[in-house]
Each structure stands twice: as C-alpha cells, then as structure tokens.
Amino acid sequence: ETGVTQSPTHLIKTRGQQVTLRCSSQSGHNTVSWYQQALGQGPQFIFQYYREEENGRGNFPPRFSGLQFPNYSSELNVNALELDDSALYLCASSLGGAGEAFFGQGTRLTVV
C-alpha cells in the first residue's frame, strides 16, 4: 500500500508567478484535502476534492484552485503568487469526505 506522495518537495517562485503542486492519494482513497501551513502555525484548510468535485472550501481567495483526476490524484494551483503564500502545503487523502486523513510529506513553497 503506497502512502500519500507530493511533488515537488521544495519550490521557489517569484511574486506574481503561478505554481502547481501535485498530490497522489493513498491507495484506495478517493478524497484529497489541501492545507496551508505557515511557519509556526497550524495547518489551515484550503479545500477538499471528492470524486473530482470540490467538496468544501476554507477562507482562501479564488486564485487558489484545484483539480482532482479520475485516478484521485490532485493538483493545487495558485495564481498571482504573493509573499504571504510562502508556506508548507500539505495534501491529505481519505476514504470519503469525512474519513481519517493521512498526510503527505508536503511541498515547501517560498515566494521571493
């Protein structure tokens, strides 16, 4: 059984650019949630995808968008990057929207 994997592990972008982060869910899981964790803080829920549809969203602007593919993997896209977007982005997969979430290793995004 494979766990949740994310790519890339580290990324540096310039303010105003766009970025795509990727997540492969754990085998058998059909739901992916994305979280943003700023330094020294707890993770904050961005959104969740269940069966390729957005299924709940946190307090993040529309420039944060996502996709889920038929194999349940997912992408997080952030447009018009701002310095405050620098954070660890965590992906979690689960079986069903309310199932126990298992987290990937995260992508560290630095915006300069």
Added chain:
Amino acid sequence: ELKVEQNPLFLSMQEGKNYTIYCNYSTTSDRLYWYRQDPGKSLESLFVLLSNGAVKQEGRLMASLDTKARLSTLHITAAVHDLSATYFCAVAPYGGATNKLIFGTGTLLAVQP
C-alpha cells in the same frame, strides 16, 4: 465558527517527567485528532477520538476526550527525548461531510536529558 485552542504553546520537560497538553474547542464536534510534527516534516497521525469518554494510549502517550467540556488532553508519561516535536490537535465540525479540520496552534515539546 469553530475555534481550537491548545495550551501550553511551548513545553520544556525533563526526561522522566509527566505532563499534559490541553485542547479546547468552541463548538460541538464528533471527531478529534492528535498529530505529531517533526521540524520541516509532515503530520503523523497519533490518535482519533470519536466519542465522549474515549481514551486511547500508545506507548508513553495517552489521549482522552470529554465532549461535554469540549476538551481533549494528551498526557505524556515519563517523557523521553524522542518525544520532542510539535503536537497538534485538530477538530472536525459536528456532522461535517468533509475533512475541514480546524487545527490548534500547536504545542512545541522539548524534552531535555
């Protein structure tokens, strides 16, 4: 709006000592999780607590849930250096159909030899 508070924010302990981390949440919930995070790493699931009075233990860690008081505790027994990490509690809104977990601020635990 569901809010989650943890205390203390920072805990320095000596090896062999006992201590408790507290997690309070503001509205009804039916699921509470405890996670461990090492520096620069992801979240490792420790416990899932689903009902009032639930108690779970793994090694030197024991978690409990009191839904009436909206309080969960993570008790550390005879701390060892390997337990040094940041511990988060996370709460799911009651009846929610998503994993929109609301995390506490975290407790940074430093176990000194």
